[in-house]
Amino acid sequence: MSYRFEEYADREMLFIDLANRIAGELKDALERAERVVLAVPGGTTPGPVFDDLCCVDLDWARVDVMLTDERWVPEDHDRSNTRLLRERLLTGRAAEARLLPMFLPCQEPEDRLAELEEIISPELPLSVVVLGMGADMHTASIFPGADRLEDALDKRAPILMPMRAPGAPEPRITLTAPVLNGAMSKHILIVGAEKRAALENAKGKPAKEAPINAVLDGAVVHWAE
Numbered sequence: 001m002s003y004r005f006e007e008y009a010d011r012e013m014l015f016i017d018l019a020n021r022i023a024g025e026l027k028d029a030l031e032r033a034e035r036v037v038l039a040v041p042g043g044t045t046p047g048p049v050f051d052d053l054c055c056v057d058l059d060w061a062r063v064d065v066m067l068t069d070e071r072w073v074p075e076d077h078d079r080s081n082t083r084l085l086r087e088r089l090l091t092g093r094a095a096e097a098r099l100l101p102m103f104l105p106c107q108e109p110e111d112r113l114a115e116l117e118e119i120i121s122p123e124l125p126l127s128v129v130v131l132g133m134g135a136d137m138h139t140a141s142i143f144p145g146a147d148r149l150e151d152a153l154d155k156r157a158p159i160l161m162p163m164r165a166p167g168a169p170e171p172r173i174t175l176t177a178p179v180l181n182g183a184m185s186k187h188i189l190i191v192g193a194e195k196r197a198a199l200e201n202a203k204g205k206p207a208k209e210a211p212i213n214a215v216l217d218g219a220v221v222h223w224a225e
């Protein structure tokens, strides 16, 4: 398994550089295909990347934007990743992009999973994926100790999977490992000493214990203190 680790002088440089890299890769992909798909994480880290990316001049009308995973909460909830996307990425020039939903209003993710799959599946593979990582080494919503962990890591996994885990306060939905790995370009965005230590700690562990290991091969890890 090999990945590139890029360390930045500070977070601001990381965020700007990553936004430019994503934009460049989307532009290249748009030269080869009519539509392209960008998948991004939610959580607390990527907001400033979205702030930079949404101002970039590219043909956003041909870009599909989606989340790598979502918390099963209504879109107006504080913890909704879709809300974060709408507020900070699908704005400015990027308001022209199309959102591929990872949430539809209903009680449990299973209730409308097939509908989501029907919308997302024809748009795959992902062109560019950005992933986050938790200090427990989860990525997307593939958590250690999750109920469907092994299924989500399986090469034959369906594209989407509901996930419930001790480390996640609400039910989740996640793209599975084969879909994330099918992306033409993979970036992992982490900041702070704790996450760098977690990445070190993942070394040599099976993906069941350290799910980040399931997506590291061929990825670029972007880190700043």
Ligand SMILES: O=C(O)[C@H](O)[C@@H](O)[C@H](O)[C@H](O)COP(=O)(O)O
Binding pocket: 041, 042, 043, 044, 045, 046, 068, 069, 070, 071, 081, 131, 132, 133, 134, 138, 139, 140, 141
């Ligand atoms: O919905 C989510 O929580 C994410 O998509 C998740 O996989 C996230 O990337 C990590 O938990 C890191 O989160 P932070 O950036 O908040 O540390």
